[in-house]
Amino acid sequence: MVKPLIEMQNVKTMIEMKGIEKHFGSVIALSGVSLDLMAGECHCLLGDNGAGKSTFIKTMSGVHKPSAGEIFFEGKPMSFARPRDAIVAGIATVYQDLAMIPLMSVTRNFFMGNEPTRKIAGISFFDHAYANDVTMKEMKKMGINLRSPDQAVGTLSGGERQTVAIARAVHFGAKVLILDEPTSALGVRQTANVLATVDRVRNQGIGVVFITHNVRHAMAVGDRFTVLDRGKTLGTAKRGEITPEELQNMMAGGQKLATLESSLGGTV
Amino acid sequence: MSQTDNTPPTSDERVKDMSGFRKALLRPELGSICGVILVFIFFFLTARDSGMFSPAGVMNWSIVSAQFIIIAVGACLLMIAGEFDLSVGSMIGFSGMSIALLSVSFGWPVWLAIIVTFVLCVAIGAFNGWLVIKTGLPSFIVTLAFLFILRGLTIFAAIATTRKTIIGGVREVAEGDWIAAIFGGKILTGLFQWMGDHGWIETFVRGTREGQPVVEGIPMLMVWALVLVIFGHLLLTKTKFGNWIFASGGDAQAARYVGVPVNRVKIMMFMFTAFCACVLASAQVMEFGSAGADRGLLKEFEAIISVVIGGALLTGGYGSVIGAALGAIVFGVVQQGLFFAGVESSLFRVFLGVILLLAVILNTYIRRMITGEK
Ligand SMILES: Nc1ncnc2c1ncn2[C@@H]1O[C@H](COP(=O)(O)OP(=O)(O)OP(=O)(O)O)[C@@H](O)[C@H]1O
Ligand SMILES: [Mg+2]
Numbered sequence: 102m103v104k105p106l107i108e109m110q111n112v113k114t115m116i117e118m119k120g121i122e123k124h125f126g127s128v129i130a131l132s133g134v135s136l137d138l139m140a141g142e143c144h145c146l147l148g149d150n151g152a153g154k155s156t157f158i159k160t161m162s163g164v165h166k167p168s169a170g171e172i173f174f175e176g177k178p179m180s181f182a183r184p185r186d187a188i189v190a191g192i193a194t195v196y197q198d199l200a201m202i203p204l205m206s207v208t209r210n211f212f213m214g215n216e217p218t219r220k221i222a223g224i225s226f227f228d229h230a231y232a233n234d235v236t237m238k239e240m241k242k243m244g245i246n247l248r249s250p251d252q253a254v255g256t257l258s259g260g261e262r263q264t265v266a267i268a269r270a271v272h273f274g275a276k277v278l279i280l281d282e283p284t285s286a287l288g289v290r291q292t293a294n295v296l297a298t299v300d301r302v303r304n305q306g307i308g309v310v311f312i313t314h315n316v317r318h319a320m321a322v323g324d325r326f327t328v329l330d331r332g333k334t335l336g337t338a339k340r341g342e343i344t345p346e347e348l349q350n351m352m353a354g355g356q357k358l359a360t361l362e363s364s365l366g367g368t369v
Numbered sequence: 370m371s372q373t374d375n376t377p378p379t380s381d382e383r384v385k386d387m388s389g390f391r392k393a394l395l396r397p398e399l400g401s402i403c404g405v406i407l408v409f410i411f412f413f414l415t416a417r418d419s420g421m422f423s424p425a426g427v428m429n430w431s432i433v434s435a436q437f438i439i440i441a442v443g444a445c446l447l448m449i450a451g452e453f454d455l456s457v458g459s460m461i462g463f464s465g466m467s468i469a470l471l472s473v474s475f476g477w478p479v480w481l482a483i484i485v486t487f488v489l490c491v492a493i494g495a496f497n498g499w500l501v502i503k504t505g506l507p508s509f510i511v512t513l514a515f516l517f518i519l520r521g522l523t524i525f526a527a528i529a530t531t532r533k534t535i536i537g538g539v540r541e542v543a544e545g546d547w548i549a550a551i552f553g554g555k556i557l558t559g560l561f562q563w564m565g566d567h568g569w570i571e572t573f574v575r576g577t578r579e580g581q582p583v584v585e586g587i588p589m590l591m592v593w594a595l596v597l598v599i600f601g602h603l604l605l606t607k608t609k610f611g612n613w614i615f616a617s618g619g620d621a622q623a624a625r626y627v628g629v630p631v632n633r634v635k636i637m638m639f640m641f642t643a644f645c646a647c648v649l650a651s652a653q654v655m656e657f658g659s660a661g662a663d664r665g666l667l668k669e670f671e672a673i674i675s676v677v678i679g680g681a682l683l684t685g686g687y688g689s690v691i692g693a694a695l696g697a698i699v700f701g702v703v704q705q706g707l708f709f710a711g712v713e714s715s716l717f718r719v720f721l722g723v724i725l726l727l728a729v730i731l732n733t734y735i736r737r738m739i740t741g742e743k
Contacts, residue, residue, distance in 0.1 A: 164626070185628035200626040202619035204686045204740050213616050214627035216609035226607045256741030 114176070115140050115277050115308040116161065116192075121170035123156050130156040132332045133170070138277065143299060143309040145319040147352050148329035154312045155196075157329065158279045161310070162194040163187035175276075188214075193270030194279040201262050203255030207247055208236045210254050211269050239268045243298060260291025267298055271307070278302055279310045284318050296321050316345045316352070328352055395739055397680035397688060400732040401695035404678055404724060408699050412706040421709035424570045424584045434701025435594035436649060437675050438694045442594075442601040443638075443645030444672035445693035449605065450638040451618030451685030452501060452508040454494075456515035457646045457672055461665025463519045464490045464650040466527055469536040469660035472543070479539070480548035487647050493519070494643025498636035508639075516669070524662040540658030552593075552648070553655025555586035590652040594694075597645065601690035614638065618685025674721075675700050678728040680735070687736060699724060 116138045123131040131153045138144050148154050160167045163181030172179045174190055181187045187194075194200075201210050212232050219228040233250035240247050243264045254262060263283050270278050280299070284292045299322050303309050313319050319326060326343065328335040328351045335351050412421060420426045440457055447454055464486050471482035497515055501508045527534050543549035565572040565582030572582050605611040616624035617631045624631050646665070654660050678696030681688025703724065707717045 183628070184626055188628050194626065196626060200620075200623040202616055202623055202686065204619045204682070205615050209612055209615060213612060213624065214629045216612050218609055225609070226603075227609050227612060229607075253740040 113140055114138070115174070117173040118157075118161065119171045119173070121157065121160055121172070122168045123153075123160060123165055124168045130332055131160070131167075134329065134332070134334050136327050136334070136337070138308040138310060139324075140276070140308050141303055141306045142324045143303050143311055143322050145323035145326045146310060146312045146329065147314070147316070147319055147326060147348065149314075149352060151331075152329040153332045154329055155281055158194065158281060158310060158312065161187070161277075162192055162279060185214075188273075191274060191276035192279065193273065193275035193277070194281070195263070195266040195270060195283060196281050201254045201266060204253060206251045206253055207240070207257070207265060208232045208250040211236045211239070211265060211272075215273055235272070239272050240265065243268050244294060258291070259286045260288070260294060263287065263291075263295055264298060267295070267302070271302055271305070275307060277308045277310070279312075281312045282314070283311070284313060284315065292318065314352075316349050319348070320345050395735060397732070397736070397739070398692035398695060399680070399735050400728045401679045401692045401699065403731065404699040404728050405695050405702075408702050408706070408724070412702065412710065416706055416710035419709040419711070421706060424582075426709065428584045430702050430705035432588060432590060433705050434698045435588075435591040436653075437671055437697035437700050438594040439590070439597055439645050439649045439652075440642075440668055440672040441675035441679070441693040441697040442597045442690055443642035444669075445676045445679065445681055445688055445690050446601055446605060446614060447638040447642045448673070448676050448681050448683065449618045449685060449688040450614045450635050451621060452498075452635055452638065453512060453673070454497065454639060454642045455509065455512040455669045456497065456519055457642060458665040458668035458670075459516045459519035459523070460490060460493070460643055460646040461650045461653070461668055462662055463493075463523045464647045465654045465660035465664050466523045466536070466662060468651060468654050469539050470526060470530060473536055473538045474530055479543045479546040483548050483552070483651055486651070487644070490643045490647040491640045494640040495636055497643070498639030501639070502632045502635060520662075527662045534662040535659055536661075537659040539654050539660065543655060543658075549655055550589070552589055552651040554589050556589065556592060558586035561586050588652075588656070590649075590656070593648050593652065597648070598690060598694045605690055610634070615686055618687075620686070671700060674725055677732075678725060680728075680732045682736065687740070696728070699728075 114137050116136075118134065118136045120133045120135055121131055122129075122133055134153070134157050136144065136146070136157075146154050146157070156165065159165045160170075161172065163184045163186050166180075166182075172181075174192070179190065181190070184194075202213070205213070208229070217228040217231050217235075218225040219231070220226075236250045237247060245261055245264055254265065257265065267278070267280070267283070283295050283299075287295060296318060299309055299311060303322070311319065311322065324340050325337055326340075326348060327337040328348070330352075338348070421430070440461075444454065444457065467486040467489060468479075468482045471477045471485060472479045475482075477485075493515070497508075497512055500506075501511045504511065524534060527536060540553075543553065561570065561582045561584055564570045565580070570582050570584060573579050605614060613624070613629045613631075613634045616627075616629050617634045621631045646668075649668075650660075650665065653664060675696035676688065676693045677683065678699055679689060679692030679694070680696075681693065700721070703720055704717055707714065707720065
């Protein structure tokens with residue numbers, strides 16, 4: 102299912118991030134991280150807690166302005182002042198904290214910030230009928246049958262919420278989809294669903310940045326893997342060039358994990 | 370996935386089918402609907418013969434309810450957007466005084482005084498909102514400061530210019546002014562006269578107004594209340610901006626991530642709240658023909674209580690304008706009804722406290738059912 106990257110040589114680069122730095126006062130969250138993303142590729146970003154993964158993708162999606170470094174989007178230098186700019190350009194992000202509002206209905210969440218409108222007597226109204234219809238259809242495509250589009254997001258399970266968020270991004274024409282730990286809170290089946298969704302999205306030619314702690318999840322869908330550690334890149338590897346064990350070691354700083362693994366009997 | 374049959378299941382076997390009736394009941398307004406029914410039953414049983422349900426009696430509690438509704442609509446949208454405005458009461462005193470001072474003491478035409486006052490109040494509302502956004506302080510604190518600032522300024526301005534805290538004579542200068550009539554006039558007076566002539570409603574039997582109906586028409590105050598409720602309800606539930614109001618109050622960060630202009634939404638809701646306060650103040654000044662520096666005292670709490678009875682969540686992101694209006698009706702009917710029933714007015718507070726508690730408990734229960742909140 103996963104095409105080797107060599108075959109994709111003529112595929113265009115969607116995003117190129119060069120030497121991104123981000124300082125929060127005296128905290129240096131990122132000190133020169135580079136990464137590029139092709140169309141139709143799933144690029145996994147791995148790293149331990151606090152490595153700077155979330156901060157890095159937030160510079161990509163316009164939430165943070167990098168302190169230094171350059172961003173090229175479809176070959177042109179880009180500087181996003183607001184998340185809105187990134188969304189308009191086609192970079193959609195599903196954050197770790199999801200950006201879903203539990204008190205609001207699935208439809209209201211799905212179209213939040215992109216509400217469809219219909220003019221009645223010159224006044225533009227939220228087109229609930231259309232919005233409900235699209236939401237039900239998109240969720241069904243992702244394999245989720247909603248009780249009703251009015252159902253509050255708070256009543257959905259973690260995996261279902263994740264799927265709503267991904268479906269929303271794809272529906273609004275994302276060229277680049279950033280997923281921050283979409284599988285971290287999910288059980289086996291829902292994880293499988295989300296990974297299948299990632300695969301489906303990638304096959305549509307969308308570039309996916311997939312953040313995870315879990316090497317197995319990364320291996321399941323990733324074309325390339327970049328490991329971050331304390332705000333720096335430890336390197337990027339292509340699929341097939343690296344074993345899960347090597348990746349695991351890179352993430353946890355080699356030595357430590359070797360001893361840990363023996364004591365846990367190789368279950369990590 | 371592994372969907373082998375081509376007719377995917379349309380229902381999840383784990384979801385109990387909810388009857389249409391139960392689903393229709395499960396609305397944010399349910400608590401306040403129950404409140405209204407309860408209150409009317411109570412007063413129908415205890416105060417039926419007191420004139421509470423005669424045309425004049427109905428007009429009495431309707432006007433009080435309409436006053437609550439006007440400020441509750443503003444407070445409701447602001448609360449759903451995640452903020453409070455405690456300066457509403459002071460704003461009512463301030464804008465009333467501004468209209469009276471400009472028109473009576475400075476001799477401006479009333480229409481100009483009203484327009485300038487509206488602009489001033491909405492600007493103060495915007496400033497309130499801007500301060501909340503810029504400082505990141507809770508709106509509770511920022512608007513508490515304005516509760517004092519505006520009240521102090523109102524008293525100071527009244528005393529410094531006229532040496533009085535009550536300024537009268539507005540009705541005289543407002544004679545024939547069409548903007549003044551938008552706030553102080555009455556509509557359907559012909560209809561009420563006609564109903565009086567046919568003996569369908571009470572008319573005066575003695576004195577200078579002999580033959581005129583006791584209730585002359587529908588005051589513009591009630592028209593404003595109705596218009597604001599319809600406007601607020603449509604804005605909140607049927608427009609794009611309404612979705613932004615919910616989103617801003619539900620989770621401002623999440624809303625910003627998807628490009629909702631949260632700051633603008635919040636500031637606009639502060640402005641709308643100030644606008645509503647100004648509508649009430651203008652109507653009051655035209656009705657009484659005077660402005661008092663202490664007008665609107667505690668109105669902010671009455672507005673917030675109405676909104677909460679109406680099912681809104683104090684922390685934002687959830688609520689209903691219709692609910693808030695029903696909450697205001699509960700409030701108005703209880704306040705005036707106890708007067709009709711001849712009950713000690715101190716008991717009004719006991720009764721109100723009990724209703725508030727019951728409504729909030731019921732609302733919390735309903736909300737959890739709807740939103741899956743823990
Ligand atoms: N707004 C902020 N202000 C100050 N420091 C911050 C801010 N955001 C992130 N940091 C710091 O930057 C570092 C990287 O954080 P980040 O959230 O990017 O880590 P992460 O790799 O996503 O971790 P996790 O796997 O736990 O999600 C952390 O040390 C964090 O404390
Ligand atoms: Mg993170």
